[in-house]
Amino acid sequence: MPEGWEMYPKSVTGDAREVVKSEDVAPYHVEIDVEAIKEQERIEMWHQVAGRWLWEGDFEISRRMVRNAVAHRRYSKEFEQLVWERCLKNSAPRKKPRVLYLVDAFLFEEERVPFHKGFDIKEDQIMQALIEHVRMNAKSGKYTSESSVNKFKI
Incomplete structure (x- = not known):
């Protein structure tokens, strides 16, 4: 996983209504969905690698x-x-x-x-x-x- 995702606590799970970039900007009532954040980072990494034409x-x-x-x-x-x-x-x-x-x-x-x-x-x-x-x-x-x-x- 790219740098940055580990700042989110692994113990916090649930369906998030909003995906936030950092805990500091998360409103008090929003739960952080760690799996959604990880998936978003995977997609961003996929686009970075694919953008360099490095295919499997x-x-x-x-x-x-x-x-x-x-x-x-x-x-x-x-x-x-x-x-x-x-x-x-x-x-x-x-x-x-x-x-x-x-x-x-x-x-x-x-x-x-x-x-x-x-x-x-x-x-x-x-x-x-x-x-x-x-x-x-x-x-x-x-x-x-x-x-x-x-x-x-x-």
Whole structure:
């Protein structure tokens, strides 16, 4: 963990409504959630390491992998096509789509996407997290107009 997080007492736990940087600025009524602070520091460190292009590895994505992962979730063929297009666009200069990963997250469309922990195999963790990421962005209207989101049947 980076320097600074140890200033928070390990005995204090609970759900914090606000994450604070130091005990001095914490209002009296706020509990400090040590796990939330540790997770926030992990994410910041991940971005620092990823910003230097120091990756653990890369994962090549095939059309068949996308098809199988989308079928596992019982989403439509149209949504499968949207996921595949997003994968191609994410890996535009390369011939084969891929994502770069580091520890427990990967980079997709310039965002940190955590692995889906509901699966045992790293490839499944990446594919299911990727599909969920595309689905959430499609629902929010990032990729398409709201009227066409309904046709994806997601």
